[in-house]
Amino acid sequence: MARFFVFFMVLVAGQRLFALPVAAFGDLRGHVEPCGCDPRTDVGGVKRLATVISRYRASSPGLLVVDAGNSLLDLDAETPESTALARALEIIKPTASLLNQLEWSRLAHGKSIPDLNWVLSNYKGPSMRVKTSTVVTKEGAEIYGYLGLVDKNLTVADPGLIGRWRRVSPVKKGATRVLIFSGTDKDLSFFYKSKFFDLIVSSNQTKLGLELGDQEQKNERSLTRESKGQIMAWSVPFGGGGILRLGGLEVTAVPQTLANALKPNCGSCAGNITPGLPLSGLPALQTIHWLRAGEDDGLSDDIKKIFSEAKTKSKDSFLAMIGRREKDLGSSEFAGSAACLSCHKSAYEIWAQSKHASAMASLKLKEKQEEPPCVECHVLGFSTKGGYVSEDKSPQFSNVQCESCHGPRRRHVENPTIKSSIDAKTACAMCHTPPHSPGFDRESYWKKIQHK
Numbered sequence: 001m002a003r004f005f006v007f008f009m010v011l012v013a014g015q016r017l018f019a020l021p022v023a024a025f026g027d028l029r030g031h032v033e034p035c036g037c038d039p040r041t042d043v044g045g046v047k048r049l050a051t052v053i054s055r056y057r058a059s060s061p062g063l064l065v066v067d068a069g070n071s072l073l074d075l076d077a078e079t080p081e082s083t084a085l086a087r088a089l090e091i092i093k094p095t096a097s098l099l100n101q102l103e104w105s106r107l108a109h110g111k112s113i114p115d116l117n118w119v120l121s122n123y124k125g126p127s128m129r130v131k132t133s134t135v136v137t138k139e140g141a142e143i144y145g146y147l148g149l150v151d152k153n154l155t156v157a158d159p160g161l162i163g164r165w166r167r168v169s170p171v172k173k174g175a176t177r178v179l180i181f182s183g184t185d186k187d188l189s190f191f192y193k194s195k196f197f198d199l200i201v202s203s204n205q206t207k208l209g210l211e212l213g214d215q216e217q218k219n220e221r222s223l224t225r226e227s228k229g230q231i232m233a234w235s236v237p238f239g240g241g242g243i244l245r246l247g248g249l250e251v252t253a254v255p256q257t258l259a260n261a262l263k264p265n266c267g268s269c270a271g272n273i274t275p276g277l278p279l280s281g282l283p284a285l286q287t288i289h290w291l292r293a294g295e296d297d298g299l300s301d302d303i304k305k306i307f308s309e310a311k312t313k314s315k316d317s318f319l320a321m322i323g324r325r326e327k328d329l330g331s332s333e334f335a336g337s338a339a340c341l342s343c344h345k346s347a348y349e350i351w352a353q354s355k356h357a358s359a360m361a362s363l364k365l366k367e368k369q370e371e372p373p374c375v376e377c378h379v380l381g382f383s384t385k386g387g388y389v390s391e392d393k394s395p396q397f398s399n400v401q402c403e404s405c406h407g408p409r410r411r412h413v414e415n416p417t418i419k420s421s422i423d424a425k426t427a428c429a430m431c432h433t434p435p436h437s438p439g440f441d442r443e444s445y446w447k448k449i450q451h452k
């Protein structure tokens with residue numbers, strides 16, 4: 001299973017950075033707003049991000065907004081949500097954005113990508129529609145982008161690349177150099193050791209400490225205190241859950257650790273993010289601003305418009321589906337849980353009291369009962385012919401039903417000797433995915449709904 005948590009590692013060297021306000025984010029993975037399926041994952045989303053970044057910009061002139069990439073969904077899918085996300089990023093317009101694999105392959109195939117300040121400094125091929133040198137700000141910060149892919153047009157991380165960058169660096173002295181990085185631990189370690197950068201923001205989970213080795217870690221640490229003032233620290237906005245802040249930005253209450261951040265209603269667990277290496281004696285350099293419910297209060301009008309249009313489109317597509325799907329109800333292979341009651345009374349009673357039987361009520365509370373991306377997991381057979389259509393047309397298929405796990409059973413209802421080869425135990429993973437059910441554990445969850 002793909003890991004949902006992505007860690008950002010940040011390396012900081014030199015005192016200059018204290019003065020430079022930086023807000024870094026990435027890994028939104030298509031989230032316009034989190035689903036709220038579990039309070040612990042109710043952080044993140046581009047709506048909240050847009051509001052917070054614009055607030056930061058108002059209070060911190062010269063703010064570097066660093067986008068580490070991996071935020072878009074496959075643009076070919078062109079859902080209202082993916083289009084809205086791309087347009088919102090265009091309005092946020094980060095100071096620089098790293099191309100991720102998706103944009104890279106779109107560019108390579110001549111397709112469009114959102115209009116952002118993409119930077120890809122290790123590119124050496126024919127001309128491209130992205131910045132292939134650096135992005136330089138008025139304040140003299142120089143931002144590089146490195147995408148570690150095996151490709152003839154991309155240079156690998158080696159001394160030759162640093163040499164080239166050194167030669168073409170438009171700001172030779174006194175620049176704050178920032179690298180936006182996506183690649184292997186080995187590459188990251190190489191850039192760290194090169195000391196070419198003041199700050200490295202990495203979009204992927206890394207084990208730099210391990211890569212450097214214990215002894216070297218110690219050396220790096222003593223360097224910290226004695227000579228170069230070089231330090232390194234970890235921070236962890238996962239799945240686009242937060243913004244990493246460095247220097248010069250107002251510090252409000254932020255959770256001390258990820259575990260605290262994941263606690264619901266973490267109002268008072270303030271502090272700084274626990275760094276990967278001890279930073280004793282050094283001032284707090286970095287904090288994570290977790291993007292929680294309510295952070296989109298004060299969303300700017302232009303962005304509000306994008307999302308209200310997306311919501312309308314999403315609803316329209318739902319309504320358009322009703323007519324098409326209603327025709328299939330007559331020949332449905334599903335029966336609905338009520339049809340099981342007479343022969344499976346105890347199973348029925350356990351189900352009726354479980355949260356599965358009220359999954360639609362949860363959507364209604366959030367006014368999301370007509371948005372296909374939400375309806376999918378909260379009803380029976382939304383992506384199947386003859387499955388759920390709408391609350392009016394197919395109330396018998398609303399909520400998570402017996403057949404969500406046991407498969408279609410109309411024929412079994414008519415003739416109980418007809419069995420099914422579907423293994424209900426494997427059904428959970430379709431809906432209890434990490435972003436929607438981060439605490440899912442088959443054994444303890446099954447205990448709550450156990451029946452026969």
Ligand code: HEC
Binds near residue numbers: 337342410418
């Ligand atoms: C008319 C009575 C009757 C109805 C209605 C009925 N069942 Fe059954 N079901 C049975 C009987 C009897 C068995 C046991 C068959 C056996 O073990 O030979 C059974 C077995 C099963 C099994 C275990 C065997 C298998 O195929 O996996 C499941 C699961 C099941 N039923 C689910 C359902 C569901 C879901 C519904 C409603 C959609 C339903 N049943 C409706 C009588 C019924």
Ligand code: HEC
Binds near residue numbers: 037039366374
């Ligand atoms: C991939 C399947 C999936 C999708 C898509 C999905 N959900 Fe859920 N949802 C779940 C699961 C699974 C749970 C139960 C999580 C748990 O308790 O571990 C849940 C629980 C919930 C809850 C109950 C939270 C509580 O406090 O008990 C709400 C509300 C909710 N989802 C809303 C939404 C909304 C809104 C959307 C669309 C943005 C959505 N869901 C999309 C699977 C999904």
Ligand code: HEC
Binds near residue numbers: 340351356406451
């Ligand atoms: C969330 C998924 C889920 C839902 C909803 C669900 N079941 Fe099950 N059911 C299971 C699993 C998993 C098993 C255990 C299968 C096993 O042990 O192989 C099971 C077992 C059963 C069995 C015994 C099967 C056997 O082989 O002995 C029956 C009968 C049954 N369920 C009927 C129902 C009925 C009727 C409903 C609705 C009222 C229902 N289930 C709702 C997942 C579900």
Ligand code: HEC
Binds near residue numbers: 378428442
């Ligand atoms: C069709 C999608 C779907 C499938 C399949 C599914 N679930 Fe769920 N499950 C949900 C949703 C949605 C909720 C949240 C309902 C709500 O609160 O609104 C949920 C909630 C639960 C809860 C309640 C959690 C709590 O906090 O009490 C348990 C337990 C659970 N599921 C167990 C299972 C198990 C075990 C399986 C597999 C055998 C399974 N589910 C399969 C969608 C699904």
